Amino acid sequence: MHTCNTCGKICSSKSVLIIHKRTHTGERPYSCSICDKRFICQSTLNRHNTIHKGEKLFTCTTCSKSFRRKYHLTIHIRTHTGEKPYSCKTSFRKKSYLTDHIRIHTGEKPFTCTTCSKSFRFKRNLTIHIRTHTGEKPFTCTTCSKSFRFKRNLTIHIRTHTGEKPYSCKTCKKKFTQKSSLNSHIHIHTGERLKKPFFWFQDEH
Template sequence: MSSNDKQPSCDTCHQVFFTLGTLRRHIAVIHSTMERPRFPCSFPGCSKTYLYKRHILEHVKIDHAKNPVRFPCTLCGKEFKTRTELERHIPTHTTEKPYNCATCGRSYANRGNMISHQKTHLEKSTRPVSKCHVCPQTFLSSRGLQYHIRAVHESRRDHPCEFCDKRLSTPASLKRHVGVMHVMNKGLIRSCDKCEYKSYLIDNLARHRMRHNPARHECYFCRKKFFSFGELGKHFSVHTLES
């Protein structure tokens, strides 16, 4: 734990905090290796657990209230459970990216995404990682690990499309789905420079281009190789179901 005249920061992941108290809570929750008791939600049918009782109260107020407060986006009408979620959503309607990486200058609309990106500049041996308890895959953020467990090992689809009945496993996959299936301006098409593949999304085109290179993500169990971590993660379920 380190601090300067301005703001304290975490020695492990370098995240900056406004107070020493929030930094200490961050270290205790995110980086502690000790098993800590969790408090389960008592609402029927809910299996969520929390480290702090106050978080249960917040969860019940947001998710189980009879008339829950929702924060609508005035630009698209989408509703959010908290004001913070709404504030993170607003930049998706603009080109504004106010958060810049101090190392490479890359810009982000969301501060959390910028912090996750900054970890990629650390030496691999010093990067803080979150390990999956089911398979050998590791992640640079606890949020990435949570998405992985829900999507790959629990087969959860918690992100519904507002334009159709399809449900997706992560916000990123939902964004890709909307960009491909419900794109408003179909004149914005992008082409691969090595084949005839076309897509409306830059992310899809980037993933496709990886397939023009040798697969490099190797399975820990059978040594089969895949083009992306996502494909490798889905493949892991074959081995975990067998064991």
């Protein structure tokens, strides 16, 4: 057995230990010839290359849907079997979903903004938050070129071009481009005061 002198992890062979140590040093000696993305080992590069080739080598025997990664096929198969191997009263098909869920109980917020030190439970929320500092708006309308920080806001905006109104009032059949507008409308019929949403993302105009 070979032990990492940085974190104490035990590896089955010297070659596995060498690859593991790169997670500490940041060394990525294997480079994709197409997009220049770098990897810590040859097998990871080989898996990455299937993205460019469009290969989907792993196929579900139930519905014939194909995947580039065996891991993604394994997760997909659970939608057929109903298997949820990771549990915390609520069960999850994917271990990372359980990890995310547990943070709700522990209050852990491991992802911290280097600009303002605000912390988040999920990396995706940190990524979204960072855009408030950088001003980045990566989602652009192909019709009018207006850009947005959040994909959801782009989706709603596109409906101003297409005229799509997917949310309909069951009482009067009036239609709306977004669910929040429908919720605001419904209180006209019920007389109830609308509670402000817990999460609210807004693009600057």
